[in-house]
Amino acid sequence: MRVDIVTPERQLVSTEADRVQIPGTEGEMTVMDHHAPTVTTLRPGIVTVSGDAYVVTGGFAEISESGTSILAEHAVPQAEASREMLEALRKDAEEAVDSAPDKIAARQRVNDIAELIRRIG
Amino acid sequence: MPSLKDLKIRIDSVKSTRKITKAMQMVAAAKLRRAEESAQAARPYAERMNAVLSNLARGAKNSPTAPKLLTGTGREQTYLLIVATAERGLCGGFNSSIVRLARYEANKLLADGKTVKILTVGKKGREQLRRDMGDHLIGHVDLSEVKNVGYGNAHEIAQDVLARFAAGEFDVCKIYYNTFQSVISQIPTATQLIPATFDEPEGEAASQGTLYDYEPDEEAILADLLPRSIATQIFTALLENAASEQGARMSAMDNATRNAGDMIDRLTIQYNRSRQAAITNELIEIISGAEAL
Numbered sequence: 001m002r003v004d005i006v007t008p009e010r011q012l013v014s015t016e017a018d019r020v021q022i023p024g025t026e027g028e029m030t031v032m033d034h035h036a037p038t039v040t041t042l043r044p045g046i047v048t049v050s051g052d053a054y055v056v057t058g059g060f061a062e063i064s065e066s067g068t069s070i071l072a073e074h075a076v077p078q079a080e081a082s083r084e085m086l087e088a089l090r091k092d093a094e095e096a097v098d099s100a101p102d103k104i105a106a107r108q109r110v111n112d113i114a115e116l117i118r119r120i121g
Numbered sequence: 122m123p124s125l126k127d128l129k130i131r132i133d134s135v136k137s138t139r140k141i142t143k144a145m146q147m148v149a150a151a152k153l154r155r156a157e158e159s160a161q162a163a164r165p166y167a168e169r170m171n172a173v174l175s176n177l178a179r180g181a182k183n184s185p186t187a188p189k190l191l192t193g194t195g196r197e198q199t200y201l202l203i204v205a206t207a208e209r210g211l212c213g214g215f216n217s218s219i220v221r222l223a224r225y226e227a228n229k230l231l232a233d234g235k236t237v238k239i240l241t242v243g244k245k246g247r248e249q250l251r252r253d254m255g256d257h258l259i260g261h262v263d264l265s266e267v268k269n270v271g272y273g274n275a276h277e278i279a280q281d282v283l284a285r286f287a288a289g290e291f292d293v294c295k296i297y298y299n300t301f302q303s304v305i306s307q308i309p310t311a312t313q314l315i316p317a318t319f320d321e322p323e324g325e326a327a328s329q330g331t332l333y334d335y336e337p338d339e340e341a342i343l344a345d346l347l348p349r350s351i352a353t354q355i356f357t358a359l360l361e362n363a364a365s366e367q368g369a370r371m372s373a374m375d376n377a378t379r380n381a382g383d384m385i386d387r388l389t390i391q392y393n394r395s396r397q398a399a400i401t402n403e404l405i406e407i408i409s410g411a412e413a414l
Contacts, residue, residue: 006169008272008356010162026336039173040336041345060346062173064333069169073272073349
């Protein structure tokens with residue numbers, strides 16, 4: 001199955017893989033060959049493609065017959081993800097809670113980022 | 122008739138002008154390549170975003186709860202025009218062509234009794250529009266400190282535009298920029314951002330036939346993606362603009378270099394002629410002096 005991770009600025013990954021793990025808004029999911037065509041939004045988390053982990057901060061994934069495309073606003077290999085960058089992101093998310101129309105979703109985002117920070121340590 | 126010394130000085134000054142324009146042309150060529158590469162790299166994201174959204178939008182267009190970014194506010198009274206130009210001049214008609222198109226459409230809207238608001242990106246467009254559209258300018262985005270436009274810049278502009286839309290400041294939003302065609306041709310383009318429009322994917326029967334599951338539901342995804350798509354479209358516009366600017370500068374500086382060369386040739390001929398005339402004169406003086414003896 002074809003897996004692409006694309007950001008607005010460049011194509012980060014384009015490879016063949018037999019499984020990819022995606023942090024969907026409604027829960028982690030693992031996509032394998034012949035997955036039902038799905039479009040899902042992402043929450044901040046880690047995408048795993050055949051052993052390589054990438055930190056994404058949101059976006060969406062399109063799963064179709066031809067493969068899986070992950071369109072992330074910001075994505076970096078896990079090794080390059082810095083704590084400072086994520087902390088800054090958490091601060092933005094926290095500040096956005098008060099003005100957000102959907103408070104639950106905004107808080108969820110803060111939690112997701114905190115969880116992500118904890119996971120990459 | 123200018124003296125020999127004057128001519129010499131002029132030739133030297135045109136020569137140094139030629140050096141500068143030549144250098145600017147080469148810098149523009151190098152930057153153009155980089156700008157083209159970033160525009161190329163940004164294409165997959167924009168294309169897929171467009172494909173998914175046009176799929177979603179087709180289904181949601183007639184739903185009464187569809188996001189306003191897609192269906193519009195129901196009125197078409199106030200227009201927000203984003204005019205994206207360069208921060209610098211010396212790039213031929215690049216800035217003027219965008220401004221001309223924006224001004225033409227703004228005047229047409231004003232004649233129809235619409236309200237026009239203008240947000241300028243880049244110093245040059247602001248300078249040109251301030252004269253006759255000064256009352257309509259509502260904001261300015263300064264990119265003079267930015268070396269290479271990144272998604273972050275586009276994201277900021279998009280946030281500003283979305284906040285204004287949420288506050289009901291306008292009904293329709295369009296962005297004006299130059300599409301990069303080639304070094305000698307950049308096309309002034311207007312793209313409508315709000316209400317969102319999508320290019321129908323061409324000949325992609327496969328994706329059209331696919332029925333997707335949506336997680337969460339279609340409208341939640343749409344509401345999540347539309348703001349992102351606006352940022353993406355602004356980003357695309359900025360990248361096209363960056364490439365066009367360098368392309369336009371390259372050909373403008375190429376012309377300038379060539380003109381300077383022509384001018385040097387002309388001045389050199391004039392210089393040599395007057396030098397010869399001066400020598401001939403001197404000879405005549407000596408000969409007639411000798412004959413008189």
